[in-house]
Every structure is written in C-alpha cells, then in structure tokens.
Amino acid sequence: MRLLVLGNEAIAQGAIDAGISGVYAYPGTPSTEITQYIQKSKTANKRAIHTEWSANEKTATEAALGMSYAGKRVLVCMKHVGLNVASDAFMNMAISGINGGLVLIIADDPSMHSSQNEQDSRFYGKFALVPILEPCNQQEAYDITRFAFELSEKYDLPVILRMVTRLSHSRSIIETQEPRKEKKLSVPKYANNFKLIPAYAKDQYKKLVIKQEALLKDSENSPYNQFIDAKDYAIGIITTGIAYNYVMENFDDQPCPYPILKLSQYPVPKQKIKKLYQSCNSILVLEEGYPIIEERLKDYFDIDTKVKGRLSGDVPRTGELNPNIVAKALGLTNDTTYKIPNIVTGRPPELCVGCAHRDLFDSINTLIPEIGEKHIFGDIGCYALGSLPPFNTINTLIDMGASIPMAKGASDAGLFPTIAVIGDSTFTHSGMTGLLDAVNENSPITVIISDNSAVAMTGSQDSAALGRLLAICKGIGVPEKHLIVINPLHKNHDINVDTIRKELFYKGISVIIAQRACVQIPKAQKDKIKETILMRSQN
Amino acid sequence: MKINIILAGVGGQGILSIAAILDTAALQKNLYVKQSEVHGMSQRGGAVESHVRISDKPIFSDLIPSGKADLIIALEPMELLRYLPFLKKEGWLVSDSNPFDNIAHYPDLKGVLSEIETHKNHIILDALNTAKKIGNSKAANMVLLGASIGILPFTEAVVLAAIKKLFSKKGERIIKLNTAAFLKGVEYSKK
Numbered sequence: 001m002r003l004l005v006l007g008n009e010a011i012a013q014g015a016i017d018a019g020i021s022g023v024y025a026y027p028g029t030p031s032t033e034i035t036q037y038i039q040k041s042k043t044a045n046k047r048a049i050h051t052e053w054s055a056n057e058k059t060a061t062e063a064a065l066g067m068s069y070a071g072k073r074v075l076v077c078m079k080h081v082g083l084n085v086a087s088d089a090f091m092n093m094a095i096s097g098i099n100g101g102l103v104l105i106i107a108d109d110p111s112m113h114s115s116q117n118e119q120d121s122r123f124y125g126k127f128a129l130v131p132i133l134e135p136c137n138q139q140e141a142y143d144i145t146r147f148a149f150e151l152s153e154k155y156d157l158p159v160i161l162r163m164v165t166r167l168s169h170s171r172s173i174i175e176t177q178e179p180r181k182e183k184k185l186s187v188p189k190y191a192n193n194f195k196l197i198p199a200y201a202k203d204q205y206k207k208l209v210i211k212q213e214a215l216l217k218d219s220e221n222s223p224y225n226q227f228i229d230a231k232d233y234a235i236g237i238i239t240t241g242i243a244y245n246y247v248m249e250n251f252d253d254q255p256c257p258y259p260i261l262k263l264s265q266y267p268v269p270k271q272k273i274k275k276l277y278q279s280c281n282s283i284l285v286l287e288e289g290y291p292i293i294e295e296r297l298k299d300y301f302d303i304d305t306k307v308k309g310r311l312s313g314d315v316p317r318t319g320e321l322n323p324n325i326v327a328k329a330l331g332l333t334n335d336t337t338y339k340i341p342n343i344v345t346g347r348p349p350e351l352c353v354g355c356a357h358r359d360l361f362d363s364i365n366t367l368i369p370e371i372g373e374k375h376i377f378g379d380i381g382c383y384a385l386g387s388l389p390p391f392n393t394i395n396t397l398i399d400m401g402a403s404i405p406m407a408k409g410a411s412d413a414g415l416f417p418t419i420a421v422i423g424d425s426t427f428t429h430s431g432m433t434g435l436l437d438a439v440n441e442n443s444p445i446t447v448i449i450s451d452n453s454a455v456a457m458t459g460s461q462d463s464a465a466l467g468r469l470l471a472i473c474k475g476i477g478v479p480e481k482h483l484i485v486i487n488p489l490h491k492n493h494d495i496n497v498d499t500i501r502k503e504l505f506y507k508g509i510s511v512i513i514a515q516r517a518c519v520q521i522p523k524a525q526k527d528k529i530k531e532t533i534l535m536r537s538q539n
Numbered sequence: 540m541k542i543n544i545i546l547a548g549v550g551g552q553g554i555l556s557i558a559a560i561l562d563t564a565a566l567q568k569n570l571y572v573k574q575s576e577v578h579g580m581s582q583r584g585g586a587v588e589s590h591v592r593i594s595d596k597p598i599f600s601d602l603i604p605s606g607k608a609d610l611i612i613a614l615e616p617m618e619l620l621r622y623l624p625f626l627k628k629e630g631w632l633v634s635d636s637n638p639f640d641n642i643a644h645y646p647d648l649k650g651v652l653s654e655i656e657t658h659k660n661h662i663i664l665d666a667l668n669t670a671k672k673i674g675n676s677k678a679a680n681m682v683l684l685g686a687s688i689g690i691l692p693f694t695e696a697v698v699l700a701a702i703k704k705l706f707s708k709k710g711e712r713i714i715k716l717n718t719a720a721f722l723k724g725v726e727y728s729k730k
Contacts, residue, residue, distance in 0.1 A: 244599075338626050
C-alpha cells in the first residue's frame, strides 16, 4: 500500500504492521502524532490495540514492560526529555530484558523548536547498552520500526528508535509491507530475569554485557549501515540518520564524489569506521545532535586533526543541521541569497485570544506589586508563554512538575510568598509528589493549577487529571479550607485577585484550581470532557 | 522537473491545507514529494512555514536549501519577507496584501509591500477580501494557491481534483467554497 505520511506516521504504521498489541505514551512535541495515528487507525481499532495516553513517560514505559512481560509486542513513544522521566524504568528494563518485543520511540528536538534542551537520546542507548536505530527518511522509518521489533525479540532487549523533529514532521510517500500477526498472551518461561534483586541483577547485567559482542556484529553487517564507495578519498564522510540527506542534497542528483558510511544502527560498527578512517585523508562526521561518534574518533589532545565535525568547528556545535551547513563543511559554496529586510520584526508564539491562562496571568500580575518581583515559579505547557511579554508573570521553566518543589525550596530559604503555576496535565504527570512534600511540611506556598481540561500545547489530548484534581489534592492532604476553585474570566478579575491574595499571604499550603477549558478544544470533545467530569465526580 | 515551494504565514492561517493539496496532487501525478511542517508551541499565533518539494526524481533533504526556492506563497506579507533567503534568483513571490497584526509593533505596511515589489516576479493580491466575498475569509489560502497556478507543476484540473479529495469529508459546501476561491485566484493570475 502507498501512503503519504509524516515520519511519525510512518513509524506508527510500521508498529501496527509489526504486530503491536499496545502503544503507551505521553504527548510531547515532536513525538505526539505517532500515538495519535494509532488511535485513529481503523486497523488498530479493529485489532483493539491499546492506545490510551499514560499519566507520564515513566508509567508509559512501565506499562509497556508489563505488556511485554505478558508476551505481546508494544510501542512506547515520548519526546527526548520524556526519557529523563522514564529513565529509571528504561535503564532497568535493559537489565531485566523483555518478553514480547519492546521498542521505544524517542523523538529528539535539535534546535529546540518546542523544547527546553536538545539532548541527544543516543547517549541513553549507549548508557543502557541497548541497540539504537536512527532512520534517515520516511520509508526507512517504516522499515526500521518493523526491524526494531525483530531486533528486540532476537536479543530480548528494549530497542531505542531515535527520531528528530525534521523527520518526525516531514511528509513523504511510503510503501508498506504485509502486516505481521500479534503475539499470543504468554508469561515469561523463566521470570527470574524480571526480579532485579542483586543476585539476579548481577547475573542479568553480565548477560547484557556479553550480548554486546553480538550486537556489534549485527551492526557491522546491518543493511542499515551502508558503505557507499566513491573515487575521491580526500574526505571520508560518516553520516547518522538524516544527515545523509543533507550530503546528497548538495550533489544534485549526482553521486557524492567522496565515500560515505551511512549509519542507522548502533552500536557503531567499529570495523566499518576503522576501514574508512584508515583509507581517507580526513573524516567528516555529520551527526544530527551531539558529536557522539566524532568524540570517539577524535584525538583527545588535538594533535591529530584528521576528524572534522562539531567539535572541530567545521560544523556548528549546537543546533540542527541543514543542507547549507553541510555544504560549508564539505567545502562547497552556497549560493548568495537575498537577505531578510530590516523591516521584518519577530513574531513569537502567543496565548490564544480568549485563553484562560491570559485571565489568570492578569490576576496574578495585579498582585506582583504587593508580593514583589520574581516570586512566581512556572512549569511546562502553553502557560510557559506567561514568561514572555506582555505578561512576564513567570520566572522559571525547568522541567515537568518543577514549579511546586522550586516554590517550596525558595520558601524554605525564606522567600515569601511564593507561587507555583502548573497545568492540570503537568500536575498529574509530575506535580503531585512535589505537592505531597509541601503538604507534609505545610509550606507557605500557593499552588495554582491552571486547569484547561486538556494537554493543550500538543493539541488537546485527554488529560489524566480530568475531573480528579479536587479529589487528588484532598487525598494528598491539602486542607479543604485552602483548596479553592476559581473561574479565570475577565469579569471575575477582582474577585479572583482577592482570592489569590488571601491564599498567598496565608502561612501554609494552599491550592487554587483555576478552571476553564482550553478554547482550542473541538465541540465534540468538549461534550465528552463534560461527561467524563460528571462520571468521575459521581464515583 | 523539480520545484521547491515555501509556504509562510501565521499559525492557524491555513498553510497546511495548501501543503496537503500540493502533496495530494503530487501523489496523483506519481511524483516524489517531501513536505515539512511546524507543530507544537510555534503554532500558537507565531510565524509558521512549510517546505514543499516536488520532483520526478527522489528528493533527499526535507528542508529546502537557502537560495533554492522557486516560489514563496505567503498568507501575510511580512511573513513572506522572513523567508527571502530561501528564494532563488528571479524566483516567484505570491502574497496576500493584508497584514496579520497580532504583534506590538507591526512595521509600516507600505514598506513591507514595497520590499516585495522590488522583486520582479511578484503577485500581491487581496486574497482575504476576495475569499470573504465568496463566503469565508478562511479560504484566502485557496485564492493564493490559485494565483500561483502558473508557477505550479500542475494543471488547474489536477489541483481542483486534489481540493475535492482533501475536503471530501467536510462536505459539499466546503468543497464549493474552496474551489470557487481557488478559481478566483487563477482568474487573477491570468490578468
């Protein structure tokens, strides 16, 4: 079948056709469309593939391991920083091994289009000693997803499939293959490998180390690690993932005059690289992300300068690659281009017209003269835009859930009052445990949960917090007197300012839930949300 | 045959619909296509772009190299200027004349338009009001697509079929609206 799909959708189709029985994920750009595609897929629905969003990346990864334990194939998807959250589960499932095939799609965001860093997930693969696959185009994304499940089952290991924004969000035509059947329910034959008490864990870790030799051999012979020979050995080029496309783009339908080692499977094939290294005058390493391979090849003391790349300065140290950067590194000249006229000004993203966060920030800003500058801790979501003009309300944005413990820590240091602003889904993702710390010490902080009934930033996915925030806060131990719901509307501005002020200056923990649905949620979904809230409030 | 097109606008203006129609048309003509788009935070009222590449040979890069775009279609004139470094020498510029003013200091509109006019191959038209007259200002994107017909590697009929296919789930009324908007653009380009 021929399909016109995003890189992310090619992966989703590949996973469906590889015979998965479930996908577990938390939304995050640039990974979100993988799960969404499976949720909408007729085949997936017919097969009753499990597709619900998880509370966070760690629960997603653990649930996936559970499905794998029960013998079935399973996909886990997240953005790069999500793997930080899931890393405890991820590192240890490399030790335990798996039963049904388990593939983690980690979508990196070089150039930080929609992220707070550009960490390279290949480090995690090396850290955990598991194979990594890195496709270069949409067709390879489909093929390599299927291959990833084979590899996972061959070695009883989780496999990382690394994506990057440009491939995730670029559309092209792919050809699909005959689907594989799902696996039957079957608990592991010997379950000792899943009991990571030291006695078994030591044994498992040794097994993992021993497997490395076979993984390396596989990489050396992999069809995804291709040597493309050429005449001119002045430069030997090593590309990983989509970097290959940018090299080829520069030769305009002609073959590249330099030999290329096109890599898409790790561990890195040592012999293949060695051969290229020895036969060429210089080596240009083109990696989308951190200089991981370059660092290995490079002479630490810079005596030998044979290896070029991000560390040598031939390629910029930060940010994503593009055809022009690669042209420069190859010594080719770029065309002179038109400049952006001076008249052009920036157009940063902004909160939507009518967004509830706007009214919340207006209310908080009214109080800043009373509470002092820089007392407000923020979190990850659309409301992070409150850190920019015209609001300038929020002073920090670090990671999912950081707002509450940071407000508490600053309060412990003597800053008063402090406010944490966090979204509903971010709160259930990673905010609840921080709130428990604050409740246990009755810290004088005010937590404002800006509840818009959706994971809005990534496109209004279902929020795990829906209809549960009051019960969760009560359960954690927030006193009812200081657990307040407000409606952030312009007409309620004065009363909301009074409510927030009262709680701010109260010397104990308080939680204000600012509740109004995201304006982007489609009508049909709004009705479903109302139904869910009603159902959950009755339970 | 190879054509590189940059679509520019502000999040929510409908550049992805133009992209989807071009993709569909390419698929129908058995051509290769690569089309990149912006998701996530930038979509919220910020500057957004899509790179569309169509060719009869395999395409490598998902991104158009600078200086290689044959055409920039912009739903907003200042957004067009932002992507000028991608434009090929004597490449084409097609833009709506109406600014999307959601920023604190939108530059002088006359200045913006005259920057576009310094390029020989340009089409500036009031797509927004043309679409409004037909029934919905949201169809301005189709007016601009129509105005670009002379530069596209497709006939009117192929694009019309793609419009029909893309909007088929949204019903006859939406297909009619977008078709009419596209044809108005085509008409303009022939003047």
